Amino acid sequence: MNVLRELPKIDRLLLNERFTGLNHSFLTPIIKKKVEELRGLVLEKKIAKIDTNSLIEEIYKEYEELLSPSLIPLINATGVIIHTNLGRSAISQVLFENIKKLLSGYTNLEYDEKKGCRGERYIHIQKQLKTLLGVEDALVVNNNASAVFLILNTFAYAKESVVSRGELVEIGGSFRVPDVMARSGTKLVEVGTTNKTKLNDYKNAINEESAMLMKVHKSNFSIEGFNEEVEMSELSKLACEHGLIDYYDLGSGYYGNLPYNLSKNEPSLQEILKHNPSLVSFSGDKLLGGVQAGIIVGKKELIKKLKQNQLLRMLRVDKITLALLEETIRAYIKDELHLIPTHFLLNRSMDELTKVAKRLQKKIANSSIIESKTYVGGGTLPNRSIPTIALKIKGNAKILEENFRKNGVIGRIENDSFLLDLRALLPEFENDLIKYSKKVLG
Numbered sequence: 172m173n174v175l176r177e178l179p180k181i182d183r184l185l186l187n188e189r190f191t192g193l194n195h196s197f198l199t200p201i202i203k204k205k206v207e208e209l210r211g212l213v214l215e216k217k218i219a220k221i222d223t224n225s226l227i228e229e230i231y232k233e234y235e236e237l238l239s240p241s242l243i244p245l246i247n248a249t250g251v252i253i254h255t256n257l258g259r260s261a262i263s264q265v266l267f268e269n270i271k272k273l274l275s276g277y278t279n280l281e282y283d284e285k286k287g288c289r290g291e292r293y294i295h296i297q298k299q300l301k302t303l304l305g306v307e308d309a310l311v312v313n314n315n316a317s318a319v320f321l322i323l324n325t326f327a328y329a330k331e332s333v334v335s336r337g338e339l340v341e342i343g344g345s346f347r348v349p350d351v352m353a354r355s356g357t358k359l360v361e362v363g364t365t366n367k368t369k370l371n372d373y374k375n376a377i378n379e380e381s382a383m384l385m386k387v388h389k390s391n392f393s394i395e396g397f398n399e400e401v402e403m404s405e406l407s408k409l410a411c412e413h414g415l416i417d418y419y420d421l422g423s424g425y426y427g428n429l430p431y432n433l434s435k436n437e438p439s440l441q442e443i444l445k446h447n448p449s450l451v452s453f454s455g456d457k458l459l460g461g462v463q464a465g466i467i468v469g470k471k472e473l474i475k476k477l478k479q480n481q482l483l484r485m486l487r488v489d490k491i492t493l494a495l496l497e498e499t500i501r502a503y504i505k506d507e508l509h510l511i512p513t514h515f516l517l518n519r520s521m522d523e524l525t526k527v528a529k530r531l532q533k534k535i536a537n538s539s540i541i542e543s544k545t546y547v548g549g550g551t552l553p554n555r556s557i558p559t560i561a562l563k564i565k566g567n568a569k570i571l572e573e574n575f576r577k578n579g580v581i582g583r584i585e586n587d588s589f590l591l592d593l594r595a596l597l598p599e600f601e602n603d604l605i606k607y608s609k610k611v612l613g
């Protein structure tokens with residue numbers, strides 16, 4: 172057991188000159204952990220000699236790693252625009268610039284500067300949303316999952332909510348409609364079948380316990396063939412006849428038009444809101460292309476009740492979200508859609524992408540230009556591919572994928588080839604892509 176005696180003492184290690192200038196209270200637990208690990212290895216007779224220098228280097232490395240930022244930039248060369256793992260919708264630098272000064276100081280977040288008294292947090296974004304969507308009122312919460320939860324909890328707690336069996340979906344990231352409904356305190360009443368639900372199915376389920384008729388967008392899943400679902404407008408009418416609330420969890424939700432024929436069978440927000448549903452909620456950072464948020468729009472008296480629910484305090488959004496969302500909505504109102512990255516990328520023509528590809532191909536070794544297909548992503552528009560252009564890199568696809576990934580470029584493999592898909596590449600990252608490609612490919 173002589174080796175154990177060679178284990179360096181913690182306070183001696185702390186004084187090592189390699190650690191000069193480092194924060195001791197942050198360093199000490201790392202040293203303790205590393206020395207303990209070493210003691211374990213000695214006791215298990217896995218090592219016979221203590222190498223203090225490499226111990227010091229290991230400790231130093233861990234300290235550096237812990238201090239380096241955890242969130243790092245990545246280049247999205249997967250082709251998927253709303254990539255959930257890569258942070259869903261990107262936020263434009265121009266919009267960020269617009270609010271930088273605002274957010275680094277104090278604001279009227281909850282202050283009425285005209286009256287000199289407390290103001291309302293939700294007033295800010297509300298005006299813009301009402302203008303854009305022509306709704307009676309609007310409310311923004313942390314994300315769409317919170318919106319669903321808040322709405323069900325407010326209006327259907329201990330009462331029944333009727334949903335089609337074909338819409339009891341799992342969105343990913345463990346958002347399962349039936350589970351969220353149960354948690355909110357409502358009683359789920361399933362109607363219809365997996366592939367077909369008719370208006371009569373909802374009608375037959377209504378009784379004195381009913382509070383809500385809910386429609387859920389299928390999002391990342393689609394039913395082909397023999398199927399039928401009830402339009403939101405019909406559901407709204409039925410709910411109105413029985414004095415119930417109709418609510419559409421729209422999931423994504425987009426404003427205006429989608430290119431590449433994507434609008435087919437996928438009504439826009441304007442089209443859905445035309446029929447005056449009681450409540451609709453959707454995500455701020457899916458097809459809308461803003462920031463993480465849940466946007467609730469609909470009848471004024473219902474939104475007033477949502478604001479009275481204590482839960483809203485837990486689900487409320489910060490000024491950063493409000494400011495970024497307001498900028499996004501303003502870009503829609505001013506028709507400056509190029510300032511919304513998701514919109515910009517989705518609407519890029521094949522000609523433009525080809526131009527980008529030609530520029531990059533000259534600078535990236537062993538690459539050739541190919542046409543391919545990709546998806547919008549973010550649990551929207553499944554089975555609806557859009558055209559794209561990619562650089563195909565010669566070589567072992569698996570090794571290339573790993574090497575690019577370790578240099579911050581996430582590409583994809585198709586037919587055993589490694590591709591840098593250009594559909595989701597933001598123009599301001601083109602030079603970085605060249606730089607990292609040179610690093611990987613030499």
Ligand SMILES: *Cc1c(COP(=O)(O)O)cnc(C)c1O
Pocket residue numbers: 314315316317319342346387388389390391420421422423453454455464465550
């Ligand atoms: C994405 C989605 C949600 C969850 O929205 P988040 O913004 O991720 O919280 C809820 N419902 C549907 C139908 C969705 O598509």
